[in-house]
Amino acid sequence: MMENLSIHDPPPQPGGSSLGRAAAAASASTSSAAPQPQQLPPQMFTTAAQLLDLTDKKLLVCLRDGRKLNGVLRSWDQFANLVLQSTVERIYAITSDPSDPQPKGLYAEQTHGIFLVRGENVLLLGEIDLDKDDDPPPGFEKAEFAAVEKLAKERRAVEKTKEKKKLQKLATLGFEGENLGEVML
Incomplete structure (x- = not known):
């Protein structure tokens, strides 16, 4: 039988005997002055379970090979394989012009559409703030994809x-x- 636990559920108490319950009650009465930090159930750390909250949201996915993808998470499986819709790859580069002492940053975007990412290739992922999504990255200017890629x-x-x-x-x-x-x- 599988339990449906949430972050707000108390951690399971060890032992089912009355002695175990009495010890738990005694420790609860002595620690009432200083609340104990709440422990998360182990189910909260399952990767696939965490993806449930991110479904149908726009994400930034950083891959192990250094690529950065923006897209809407449409589907995933128990291995954290992801299906992204409206995917855009964004690349970054810094120019180093000897005549200009201040290097400037460039970025470019390439549209991919639907994109399948193997879970083992995901390094980092997070939700994008839609209010700031259209803003260019601070310190970077948009340029042609081929030039930035080079x-x-x-x-x-x-x-x-x-x-x-x-x-x-x-x-x-x-x-x-x-x-x-x-x-x-």
Whole structure:
């Protein structure tokens, strides 16, 4: 039999004996001056159960590969596989112009429509505030998708090169990272 618990239900009391109930009553009477923090039932931490509240709402979904998707959550399953409708991918890049000491941020959007995301690829997701949804990200200007994508790829290539050099230097000092074998090849 499955219980329907909510966040407001008291945590289950250990032991079903009268001795256990008497100890619980005694602890309740001594702790009435200082209320104990309420514990959440274990069911509240199930990923799929948390998605129930987000169904039919606009979400930002950050994926493990770095992509950021905005879309309306229409369906999901027990593995947290998501079906997003009206999905838009947003990419970000920072320009580094030597003549301009202040780098500026650019962003671009590409429409995907219906998008299926495997649950294992979701890094983070959250509800979007619809009042602020149409505002551009602070410090960023909208640009062409191809231009922003090119800048973002160049920046990732530079960061990857720096990371390889750092791992190689650490290897010479005796440190071994989990990806060190890939770097040395």
